[in-house]
Amino acid sequence: MDFEVLKRDIIQRLKDSGELYQIQSELRYMIFNTLGILDGSKKQEFPRLPRNIVLVNCLILEYLNWLGYDFTAYMLHSESGGKETHQYKNREEIIKEFDLNGEYLIKNRPILLQLIRDIRSKECKCSTLM
Numbered sequence: 577m578d579f580e581v582l583k584r585d586i587i588q589r590l591k592d593s594g595e596l597y598q599i600q601s602e603l604r605y606m607i608f609n610t611l612g613i614l615d616g617s618k619k620q621e622f623p624r625l626p627r628n629i630v631l632v633n634c635l636i637l638e639y640l641n642w643l644g645y646d647f648t649a650y651m652l653h654s655e656s657g658g659k660e661t662h663q664y665k666n667r668e669e670i671i672k673e674f675d676l677n678g679e680y681l682i683k684n685r686p687i688l689l690q691l692i693r694d695i696r697s698k699e700c701k702c703s704t705l706m
Contacts, residue, residue, distance in 0.1 A: 601647035608654065625656065631673060634665045639686040 590596035633656055640649035670687055671680055680690055
């Protein structure tokens, strides 16, 4: 078997199983850690993020953590300067910030998925009214 064919086959199998993305994420983590970016020995300047961007990041982080995408969540937190520039909100703070109630208090489903579901159901109701 040709090396390039073998390489393509391995890459495709890793993509299909989802393992390639985890390996890439772990590799990024190791590189950042080796460079001292993650441990704070080399301070990286992060811009102050607008409040709405922080809220979107909070929703995405909660979703990633719910899926078990720990490395991806860690990278988002690291790359957005989470510890340096702002404190990400927990679920209860997000619910309070958006003034949510009812089903949003159910903890077995990420807020982001619930928001999308609600928007879609409102779109369906609006389209039937026209």
